[in-house]
Amino acid sequence: MVTTTYQVQGMTCGHCVSSVSAEVSAIKGVSDVQVDLATGQVTVTSESPLDIETVRAAVDEAGYDLVGA
Numbered sequence: 001m002v003t004t005t006y007q008v009q010g011m012t013c014g015h016c017v018s019s020v021s022a023e024v025s026a027i028k029g030v031s032d033v034q035v036d037l038a039t040g041q042v043t044v045t046s047e048s049p050l051d052i053e054t055v056r057a058a059v060d061e062a063g064y065d066l067v068g069a
Contacts, residue, residue, distance in 0.1 A: 007068040
């Protein structure tokens, strides 16, 4: 298992957290997603390292910006 923390910008409420969690959870191989609304950190546990562009696309689909990993 691999755990990676990403920085996401633009989340302001519980709905934001749910949207990001749902989109990132849909990535193949992801087993857990934890979102810290206060810091904007999204911690993802997956079977193997994820492609940053795949994660970026999922965050974009939720309506937010991936600003770092």
